[in-house]
Amino acid sequence: MSNSPAMTEFPPPQILTYPASSAPVLIAQGAEGRLYKTTYLLPDQPCALKYRPSKPYRHPILDARLTRARILAEARVLQRCRREGVPVPAVYATNEKAGWLMMEWVDGAPVRQRINEWLGARPDTEAAQVEAQSADQTPLISLMQRIGSAIGRLHRTGVVHGDLTTSNMILQRPKEHQHNGHTGEGAMEKGKALEGHVVLIDFGLATQSSSEEDRAVDLYVLERAFGSTHPRAEELFEQVLQSYKETFKQAPAVLRKLEDVRMRGRKRSMLG
Amino acid sequence: MTLETLTLELLPPTWRVHAAFFKGVVNSEFLQEQLLGRNAEFEYAFIDASAIVSRQQVLSALFNVAVVAETGGLQTPNVHSEVVCSLSPGKNIAEAYRRWGITPGTTKDIIILKILTLEPKSECPTADDVWTHLRKHVDGRPVPLTDDEIDGSTDWAKVRKYYKLNGAPALEGIQDDAGRKKEAETLIITSMALRGL
Ligand SMILES: Nc1ncnc2c1ncn2[C@@H]1O[C@H](COP(=O)(O)OP(=O)(O)O)[C@@H](O)[C@H]1O
Ligand SMILES: [Mg+2]
Numbered sequence: 001m002s003n004s005p006a007m008t009e010f011p012p013p014q015i016l017t018y019p020a021s022s023a024p025v026l027i028a029q030g031a032e033g034r035l036y037k038t039t040y041l042l043p044d045q046p047c048a049l050k051y052r053p054s055k056p057y058r059h060p061i062l063d064a065r066l067t068r069a070r071i072l073a074e075a076r077v078l079q080r081c082r083r084e085g086v087p088v089p090a091v092y093a094t095n096e097k098a099g100w101l102m103m104e105w106v107d108g109a110p111v112r113q114r115i116n117e118w119l120g121a122r123p124d125t126e127a128a129q130v131e132a133q134s135a136d137q138t139p140l141i142s143l144m145q146r147i148g149s150a151i152g153r154l155h156r157t158g159v160v161h162g163d164l165t166t167s168n169m170i171l172q173r174p175k176e177h178q179h180n181g182h183t184g185e186g187a188m189e190k191g192k193a194l195e196g197h198v199v200l201i202d203f204g205l206a207t208q209s210s211s212e213e214d215r216a217v218d219l220y221v222l223e224r225a226f227g228s229t230h231p232r233a234e235e236l237f238e239q240v241l242q243s244y245k246e247t248f249k250q251a252p253a254v255l256r257k258l259e260d261v262r263m264r265g266r267k268r269s270m271l272g
Numbered sequence: 273m274t275l276e277t278l279t280l281e282l283l284p285p286t287w288r289v290h291a292a293f294f295k296g297v298v299n300s301e302f303l304q305e306q307l308l309g310r311n312a313e314f315e316y317a318f319i320d321a322s323a324i325v326s327r328q329q330v331l332s333a334l335f336n337v338a339v340v341a342e343t344g345g346l347q348t349p350n351v352h353s354e355v356v357c358s359l360s361p362g363k364n365i366a367e368a369y370r371r372w373g374i375t376p377g378t379t380k381d382i383i384i385l386k387i388l389t390l391e392p393k394s395e396c397p398t399a400d401d402v403w404t405h406l407r408k409h410v411d412g413r414p415v416p417l418t419d420d421e422i423d424g425s426t427d428w429a430k431v432r433k434y435y436k437l438n439g440a441p442a443l444e445g446i447q448d449d450a451g452r453k454k455e456a457e458t459l460i461i462t463s464m465a466l467r468g469l
Contacts, residue, residue, distance in 0.1 A: 014342060020281045039281040041331045072469050079462050085442040091462040093336055096469070097343040104458075 010034065013051050013100050024049070032204065037105060040092045046105035047092055050074075053099060068096040070204065075101055077159055077203045084157040087150055087199045106199045108173040111147065112166035112229055115140070118193055119232050137236075139194040143171070144239035146198045151218065151240070152247025154200060155254070160214040162205030165225040172197040212250075216257035219244070220265065275403040276417060278385075280331060283338055290386040290402050291330070293321070293421060297412030301376035306409075313405070317355035318374045321381035321425035323434060324359075325457050327417055330383055332461045333358040337387075351387045361435055361463035371434055381425040382410070383417060435460045 016024045016036060021043035028035040033052040040047035052070060054063050071094060081088040089104040118140065147169065154161060161168070174196045207214070219241070227234050241258075245251040278289045297303075306314035324330060336358040337351055348354045348365060360368035374382060386402050397405075407414075415421045432438050437456055446452040 015282055015339065018282045018284055041280055041328065041335060043281065045281075072466075075466055075469075079466055082462055083440050083442055083459055085445055090458045091465045092332070093339055093465045094467075094469075095339050095343060097345060102465075 010053075012036065013049075013053075013095075013098050015095070015098065015100070016049065033099075038102075040102060046107070047102050048089065048105050049100055049102050051100040064097070067099045071096040071099060071101050074203045074206070077206045077208070078103065080208075081154065081157055081159060081200075081203075084153070086153045086157055086159070087197055088203070089199065089201060106170040106172055106201065108170045108196060108199070110167045111143070111169040111171050111198065114171045114194060115143070115166060115230050115233060119230065139191065140233060140236060141239050143194045143198070144233075144236050145243040148240040148243030148245075149247040150198045150200055151222070152244045152251065155215050155218070155244075155250075156248050158208055158210050159203075159206055160209045160211075160218050161200065161203065162207060162218070163202060164218045164222040166222075166229060168200065168202040170199045170201055172199050212254050212257040213261075215254045216261045219254070219258050220261045223262075224265070275399050275406070277399055278331065278334070280335060280338075283335070284342065284389075286390045287338060288388040288390060288396070289334060290388075290399055291417050292384045292403070292406055292410075293382070293415050293417040294384065294406075294410050294412035295321075295381045295415050295421070295425070297380055297382050297410060299409075299411040300374045300379045300382070303382075303410065304374050304376050307373075314409075315350065315352055315386070316406075317352040317385040317387070319356060319359065319372055319383040319385070320374055320379045321383050321422060322379070322427040323372050323430055324383060324422055325426050325428075325431055325453070325460060326419050326422055328457060329359070329460055329464075330385070330417070332464060334385060334387075336464060336467075351389075352385070355385055355387070358464060358467070360468075361460075361466065362468040371430075380412075382412065383422075384410070431456075431460075435463055 010026070010029070012024060012026075016038060020039050022039060024036045024038040026034060027037050027048070033050055036049045036051065038047060038049050039045055052067050054060070054067065058066070075091050075094050078088050078091050082090055089106055091101065091103050093102040094100070150169070151161075151164070171194070174192070209215075222240070223237055226237050241255060245255065248254075276291045278291050280289070283289070303314070303318055307318065319330070333355050337346075337354045340346060340354070340358075341351060346354050348357050353369075356373045357365055357368040359372040362368070384406065388396050390396055435456075437443060437459060440459060442459060443452055443455055446455055
């Protein structure tokens with residue numbers, strides 16, 4: 001374990017140097033932190049460990065305080081969401097002094113990846129596309145609806161995500177396709193590729209808020225992300241909003257606000 | 273029936289943890305007195321099983337203690353008292369002892385953990401030593417620490433109150449009993465992880 005490049009290049013938190021049935025795997029390395037896949041209590045219970053290493057350029061006391069506040073804020077939001085029935089990973093353990101948060105591993109792939117695979121696998125010629133169109137769109141529409149309803153439930157709980165993109169949602173592999181403890185891709189039939197629960201992750205920028213403006217910005221950020229990463233699915237974003245409305249009573253006011261936010265966004269891009 | 277030695281992912285390599293479960297214990301008052309008198313022979317975590325829902329919950333509490341011990345953050349005198357407190361979703365230590373520790377007269381089913389840290393040169397009792405000691409002093413019927421055995425001890429009214437599960441929307445949506453129990457356990461573990469912070 002200690003010899004693998006991922007473990008020497010970036011030293012892991014001490015906890016990951018302790019014995020486990022499988023070596024931790026570095027899954028993602030972002031500006032703020034790293035995400036490892038490891039195991040919780042038992043060899044067959046995978047978990048995600050989100051680690052915020054200390055920043056050498058920050059004053060140590062300030063650094064410790066910021067790290068602690070961020071770890072705890074994310075854990076609290078996850079706890080609140082989980083209790084309210086919003087689809088998010090459970091929290092397993094926190095060590096705010098060491099700068100990490102351990103949570104349930106969501107087996108699946110980011111929604112972003114699944115949508116792109118699905119769109120990419122569509123027939124190339126226009127004629128074939130038109131032919132496949134009607135049958136084709138049903139799974140994608142259903143996925144949009146699940147996304148909208150997950151966001152509706154999140155907002156209903158009084159939490160705004162702050163960084164809502166299709167990378168921060170995991171399409172959970174349906175239970176019958178799960179193979180515990182492995183990241184390998186199971187071959188899945190095309191018809192089922194978009195099945196599964198949508199689980200929201202990455203609450204590092206989340207806040208407790210019931211403001212229509214904040215909620216509208218969440219939707220706007222996702223809409224923009226959609227337009228840039230999945231232009232072929234952009235017109236389906238309406239489905240997200242429709243199902244958001246069905247899940248969340250205060251949606252109409254938020255959607256009105258969304259109009260304003262879009263307008264401001266357009267003005268800004270015209271000026272810039 | 274003997275003592276079980278627990279193996280846990282990511283436990284510090286110096287830790288050896290033994291576990292036992294006794295039902296129908298009639299001398300909880302005696303055990304409580306040993307704890308209050310700080311009798312060094314009784315360095316155990318004694319857990320009232322009526323406030324526990326599963327084996328996973330116990331392992332989770334143990335893991336959380338290893339985690340805080342690593343960064344020197346024990347809130348109580350030692351790792352054994354810390355196990356009892358780490359079962360609590362809140363910060364109130366006296367309340368945690370009252371709820372998850374033993375209460376003379378009331379506590380009948382007791383889950384026991386013995387944590388040994390293998391430090392160089394220190395004399396460490398063997399599993400046999402620990403078992404002999406427990407058999408001699410805990411007047412009850414030893415059973416394996418399994419979910420089935422724990423199930424029979426759980427007082428759900430108490431658990432729901434302690435972990436604020438009443439009215440949790442996440443549980444209301446689940447129809448099957450096994451699924452609801454699993455989600456309750458998950459909410460419990462999540463609130464233990466937060467420790468009221
Ligand atoms: N609970 C989880 N289960 C499975 N994968 C996860 C989990 N949390 C995060 N990931 C993966 O790790 C990546 C980075 O985690 P994230 O919380 O988004 O951190 P960051 O703030 O660095 O973006 C995610 O995009 C996702 O692929
Ligand atoms: Mg992210």
